[in-house]
Amino acid sequence: MAHVPAQERRKQFVEAASRVISEKGVSGATTRAIAQEAGAALASLHYVFNSKEDLLVELVRWAADFNQNVIAETPLPAGSGVATAARTILLMWRSVERPLVFSQFDILLWSMRTELTKNESVLLYERMVEQFGNLLEHAATPKERKSLDFKRLAVRLIVICDGVQFGTLCAGPDYISDAEVVDMFDSVIKTAVKT
Amino acid sequence: MAHVPAQERRKQFVEAASRVISEKGVSGATTRAIAQEAGAALASLHYVFNSKEDLLVELVRWAADFNQNVIAETPLPAGSGVATAARTILLMWRSVERPLVFSQFDILLWSMRTELTKNESVLLYERMVEQFGNLLEHAATPKERKSLDFKRLAVRLIVICDGVQFGTLCAGPDYISDAEVVDMFDSVIKTAVKT
DNA sequence: GTCTATAAAGCGATAGAC
DNA sequence: GTCTATCGCTTTATAGAC
Known part of the structure; x- marks a missing residue:
């Protein structure tokens, strides 16, 4: 995945989370599923968000x-x-x-x-x-x-x-x-x- | 925990699941939390239900x-x-x-x-x-x-x-x-x- | 039908190289 | 800022004694 400014990455993860939740609900929205939907590595999610809860907030x-x-x-x-x-x-x-x-x-x-x-x-x-x-x-x-x-x-x-x-x-x-x-x-x- | 007919146990688990979900949502409703709310061992849940999904159904x-x-x-x-x-x-x-x-x-x-x-x-x-x-x-x-x-x-x-x-x-x-x-x-x- | 103990898999989060 | 690999823990589900 190409380099993307952190600010923009955050938005990508948030929108990916929305799509995953619409399909699987909050209970099925794992960090792995969200990262995959965003087309990024799991570690990238934790680079721009302190925790999963932060992302959901x-x-x-x-x-x-x-x-x-x-x-x-x-x-x-x-x-x-x-x-x-x-x-x-x-x-x-x-x-x-x-x-x-x-x-x-x-x-x-x-x-x-x-x-x-x-x-x-x-x-x-x-x-x-x-x-x-x-x-x-x-x-x-x-x-x-x-x-x-x-x-x-x-x-x-x-x-x-x-x-x-x-x-x-x-x-x-x-x-x-x-x-x-x-x-x-x-x-x-x-x-x-x-x- | 005393012996309870399976039919009645099922009902207890279902009602316990409803209470846990009302507090923590489906995403927070683990089998352990449900079993504890029902006052039974985790294994008892799997004795009367094949899976967690069966219980939710x-x-x-x-x-x-x-x-x-x-x-x-x-x-x-x-x-x-x-x-x-x-x-x-x-x-x-x-x-x-x-x-x-x-x-x-x-x-x-x-x-x-x-x-x-x-x-x-x-x-x-x-x-x-x-x-x-x-x-x-x-x-x-x-x-x-x-x-x-x-x-x-x-x-x-x-x-x-x-x-x-x-x-x-x-x-x-x-x-x-x-x-x-x-x-x-x-x-x-x-x-x-x-x- | 109850329990404790544990297996097997998945989870959030981190380390460390690039 | 990206990645792979992995840690430590929790999860669902099962084994086996009572």
């Missing part, structure tokens, strides 16, 4: 960043309305490839049981609620902005995203259609009003 | 049965209306203790990657949709029975259950309130009409 953060970016990069014109915005987010969310979703759920469960990453993952959810809420509020019409509770709306959107993702992972791509997902959220918008 | 089925029973044992008077029925199911679902939910998600992800159990888990979701649908239809008023699409409704209910469970696991018990969950499903009922 970086994967947790990489996965969290990925999620944040999926949302941040969603194009949402201001004033286009909450329904349109939610539709865009939902479909963007669903377009993430199955293997990646698989590893995301697995590594998230792992992080919840790891002292070093537990709090970060809890914070990830809080930040996601905030981010979704801001996005929806930004896209809302003036009338919607006055009446809707955007934090409630954000939680509802995430609940639907998670439920759809997990169900689709288990039951297959025909579990629920795009139109049905959008329809579900449309129904849920109307009652998320300020109290 | 039985755990997958045990978890699936548990889910089916949670639903089956939910008391739902006929004609009480879909909203009441859904409310009862949602709250029943949420009452499952956190450690059990934790291990259920973990073992379900594991089963999806295991050739022997993959198809069973896909079938579990199909059966759940059917079971939820029947339950809701049974509880429906005559008017609802004519207008509502119970399969669509069942999928929506499961999406919300999964999303709420996973989010609560990650973000904590304050992620979403019971009232909000019920309100969400109420909103979603109205638009799940026959096409």
Whole structure:
């Protein structure tokens, strides 16, 4: 293997770990399997990471960043309305490839049981609620902005995203259609009003 | 350890495995940890199970049965209306203790990657949709029975259950309130009409 | 059906040459 | 920064006495 800067090598190992986990789970993700997937020697992994746990912690953060970016990069014109915005987010969310979703759920469960990453993952959810809420509020019409509770709306959107993702992972791509997902959220918008 | 019939020992190991997985995940669930949790010698585990995989397969089925029973044992008077029925199911679902939910998600992800159990888990979701649908239809008023699409409704209910469970696991018990969950499903009922 | 002891394989991590 | 080779430990699984 050619020489590669340590910074870049780290990224290669993290992405390799994600692919291995998507296939075999965290329980099957050995350092040997990850190194092979990255096309590097086992010793190279320990050259750039102090331990296997360090690598997984970086994967947790990489996965969290990925999620944040999926949302941040969603194009949402201001004033286009909450329904349109939610539709865009939902479909963007669903377009993430199955293997990646698989590893995301697995590594998230792992992080919840790891002292070093537990709090970060809890914070990830809080930040996601905030981010979704801001996005929806930004896209809302003036009338919607006055009446809707955007934090409630954000939680509802995430609940639907998670439920759809997990169900689709288990039951297959025909579990629920795009139109049905959008329809579900449309129904849920109307009652998320300020109290 | 006293002599215990093999049939009963199997159950003890399966339940011990569930507890260990809820704490450490599938990746941390070693045969030694499971045997210790069950209060038995490691050799006893291999006396009643051919392999560790066999034990996990039985755990997958045990978890699936548990889910089916949670639903089956939910008391739902006929004609009480879909909203009441859904409310009862949602709250029943949420009452499952956190450690059990934790291990259920973990073992379900594991089963999806295991050739022997993959198809069973896909079938579990199909059966759940059917079971939820029947339950809701049974509880429906005559008017609802004519207008509502119970399969669509069942999928929506499961999406919300999964999303709420996973989010609560990650973000904590304050992620979403019971009232909000019920309100969400109420909103979603109205638009799940026959096409 | 229980146990202790151990085999055989795989694991994370390191040494040391290049 | 890369590699091969190997250490020390843990893992699953088995042998054999009780």
